[in-house]
Amino acid sequence: MTNIVEIAGLEKRYDERTYALRGIDLRIAEGEWLTILGPSGSGKSTLLNMLGCLDRPTAGSLQVCGVETSGMKQRELAVFRRENVGLVFQQQHVIPYLTALENVMLAQYYHSVADKDAASAALQHVGLGHRLHHVPGKLSGGEQQRVCIARALINQPKLLLADEPTGNLDRANACNVYDMLSKLHQEAGQTIVLVTHDESAAEYGDRTIRIEDGRVVESPHRACSVAS
Amino acid sequence: MLSLSVGVRANLSTEIRRFGANIVLYPQADDGLLDDSVGPRVEKGALGSRIYASAPFLHQPAVVSGKPFDLVGTDFADALKVSPYWRVTGSAPTKGQVAVGADVAAALKLEPGSSIDVRIAKPTSSGKGSGACRSCHGSLGAEHDRRTSGRLAQVGSNCLSCHQAHPIATSTGYVATVSAIVSTGGDEDGWVIAPLTDVQSLSKSGNRISYLRVSALTDSEPAEKTAARLSGLIDGVRPEVVGSVASAEDNLLGKVQLLLALLTACVAGMSALGLFSMLGASVLERTGEIGLVKAIGASNGSVSRQIVAEAAVLAVAGAALGLLAGAGIVRLIGNSVFGASMSLTIGAVPVAVASCLLLAISASLAAARRAARIDPAICLRGE
Numbered sequence: 180m181t182n183i184v185e186i187a188g189l190e191k192r193y194d195e196r197t198y199a200l201r202g203i204d205l206r207i208a209e210g211e212w213l214t215i216l217g218p219s220g221s222g223k224s225t226l227l228n229m230l231g232c233l234d235r236p237t238a239g240s241l242q243v244c245g246v247e248t249s250g251m252k253q254r255e256l257a258v259f260r261r262e263n264v265g266l267v268f269q270q271q272h273v274i275p276y277l278t279a280l281e282n283v284m285l286a287q288y289y290h291s292v293a294d295k296d297a298a299s300a301a302l303q304h305v306g307l308g309h310r311l312h313h314v315p316g317k318l319s320g321g322e323q324q325r326v327c328i329a330r331a332l333i334n335q336p337k338l339l340l341a342d343e344p345t346g347n348l349d350r351a352n353a354c355n356v357y358d359m360l361s362k363l364h365q366e367a368g369q370t371i372v373l374v375t376h377d378e379s380a381a382e383y384g385d386r387t388i389r390i391e392d393g394r395v396v397e398s399p400h401r402a403c404s405v406a407s
Numbered sequence: 408m409l410s411l412s413v414g415v416r417a418n419l420s421t422e423i424r425r426f427g428a429n430i431v432l433y434p435q436a437d438d439g440l441l442d443d444s445v446g447p448r449v450e451k452g453a454l455g456s457r458i459y460a461s462a463p464f465l466h467q468p469a470v471v472s473g474k475p476f477d478l479v480g481t482d483f484a485d486a487l488k489v490s491p492y493w494r495v496t497g498s499a500p501t502k503g504q505v506a507v508g509a510d511v512a513a514a515l516k517l518e519p520g521s522s523i524d525v526r527i528a529k530p531t532s533s534g535k536g537s538g539a540c541r542s543c544h545g546s547l548g549a550e551h552d553r554r555t556s557g558r559l560a561q562v563g564s565n566c567l568s569c570h571q572a573h574p575i576a577t578s579t580g581y582v583a584t585v586s587a588i589v590s591t592g593g594d595e596d597g598w599v600i601a602p603l604t605d606v607q608s609l610s611k612s613g614n615r616i617s618y619l620r621v622s623a624l625t626d627s628e629p630a631e632k633t634a635a636r637l638s639g640l641i642d643g644v645r646p647e648v649v650g651s652v653a654s655a656e657d658n659l660l661g662k663v664q665l666l667l668a669l670l671t672a673c674v675a676g677m678s679a680l681g682l683f684s685m686l687g688a689s690v691l692e693r694t695g696e697i698g699l700v701k702a703i704g705a706s707n708g709s710v711s712r713q714i715v716a717e718a719a720v721l722a723v724a725g726a727a728l729g730l731l732a733g734a735g736i737v738r739l740i741g742n743s744v745f746g747a748s749m750s751l752t753i754g755a756v757p758v759a760v761a762s763c764l765l766l767a768i769s770a771s772l773a774a775a776r777r778a779a780r781i782d783p784a785i786c787l788r789g790e
Contacts, residue, residue: 233782260702285700
């Protein structure tokens with residue numbers, strides 16, 4: 180199985196004494212669901228931002244989809260991100276004055292060409308076929324998060340990164356989101372990296388790693404090998 | 408504001424025409440006369456649109472009820488148009504009637520309805536066409552000719568050669584009815600004003616006039632330039648600019664237009680500042696949204712372009728609303744300030760829209776730069 184992510188000696192520091200990540204080594208296989216656990220401030224979101232090309236490492240090697248992204252410029256990162264990565268955040272980041280359908284089409288617009296039918300199908304896939312033309316204010320938190328997932332998947336990214344996607348949802352909605360991601364993972368073989376501090380969420384993934392103080396402290400081997 | 412600053416010059420120029428003529432067309436020869444067709448040629452010629460009004464004047468020394476005065480033939484309506492500052496008590500003189508200046512009325516104790524005897528003074532031997540002293544045949548005529556716009560009563564009552572009061576030789580005359588008293592505070596107060604044709608037939612001047620007073624609009628060019636062009640267009644005339652009126656007018660118009668231009672610039676500057684603040688605040692308010700679109704793949708360039716494009720759309724919409732409102736305001740100001748209909752200057756429309764666009768785009772550049780610097784990772788974390 181090929182690795183979609185290969186990280187070696189990854190570091191992120193803000194000054195001489197402040198490290199967010201120190202010497203991370205990690206591989207993620209294509210089609211794998213990796214759950215990253217850790218307390219707040221441990222560096223797990225920073226690692227996810229590196230994977231999603233939202234941030235650049237201070238040192239180390241970071242290969243995503245076979246491309247070394249650590250030395251890329253902002254413009255190259257933006258292009259790489261829209262081509263290869265789908266992002267889901269803890270807060271339901273949606274444009275408030277656009278409908279659910281338009282929010283999904285927005286990602287298509289920046290990727291290539293907005294396709295209404297494909298966007299509708301994506302929303303139907305996440306169970307929002309009846310809410311296409313509702314603005315976010317008319318949707319529940321769970322529904323908004325499903326819009327975000329549809330938007331993250333609309334361009335068929337190789338890598339789906341989810342940062343505490345159920346952090347703002349109640350238990351029932353959280354389960355719905357995890358079930359949906361799980362279905363996607365199993366049926367389409369979507370590679371997913373989930374960052375959470377919710378231990379129970381680890382049940383959905385193939386493998387779990389734990390980060391504390393910017394280091395991988397626990398890396399059980401399950402579906403594929405992890406070097407740290 | 409732009410339309411107003413352009414339109415106000417034209418309206419003020421018309422308004423300033425109340426000060427009187429700014430150009431006088433004299434015959435080229437010192438002792439000559441002009442054909443009275445020069446008036447229509449000026450008004451209907453190539454410079455017709457630049458001419459607000461013109462009036463012919465024919466001066467003849469005359470003896471009115473025994474006293475020497477200047478008899479002036481003119482088209483009274485045209486004269487009033489050229490000199491709107493004339494205060495007229497009574498009605499415009501028609502054939503057989505005269506309007507008398509305030510000084511004449513006071514000297515002869517006249518009022519509208521009075522009758523006066525009007526006689527043309529006989530020409531002197533020098534042929535100057537003015538009155539002569541019967542005793543010494545002195546230089547009264549010559550002095551009179553040079554002072555056609557002066558107070559003839561003072562001249563004629565004393566011969567300039569022998570300095571004694573002498574009766575003046577007169578030719579044919581007629582009894583005229585005073586139809587109006589004219590008060591101007593100027594030379595006209597010493598005039599006896601009759602219809603031009605009456606004076607022409609009485610003095611046997613044919614279709615001749617002494618000079619033509621012209622009131623030219625100065626909104627697009629100074630009176631000096633119009634005068635020079637009239638000289639080139641009409642043969643045999645010697646245009647003279649009434650310096651005091653022309654320079655005061657040009658000075659005033661220039662200052663008013665400069666003031667309005669500065670005001671326009673201030674308003675534009677304040678608008679740009681307002682737009683700058685508004686767009687800055689908008690970017691700040693939409694940090695999450697901008698971070699999101701960057702996270703899903705928007706480049707810094709596309710985000711910046713979006714901010715500039717939004718400002719441009721705002722500018723065009725603002726310009727359209729401004730033009731609509733401006734049209735109403737210009738009309739309102741025209742009616743209330745100038746008592747004339749003012750409308751939006753068509754030429755100002757593209758300039759206004761282009762200026763709005765330029766200001767908006769300039770003001771949006773800082774906001775676009777700020778938007779490009781937004782770090783999606785930070786703002787999506789809610790920091």
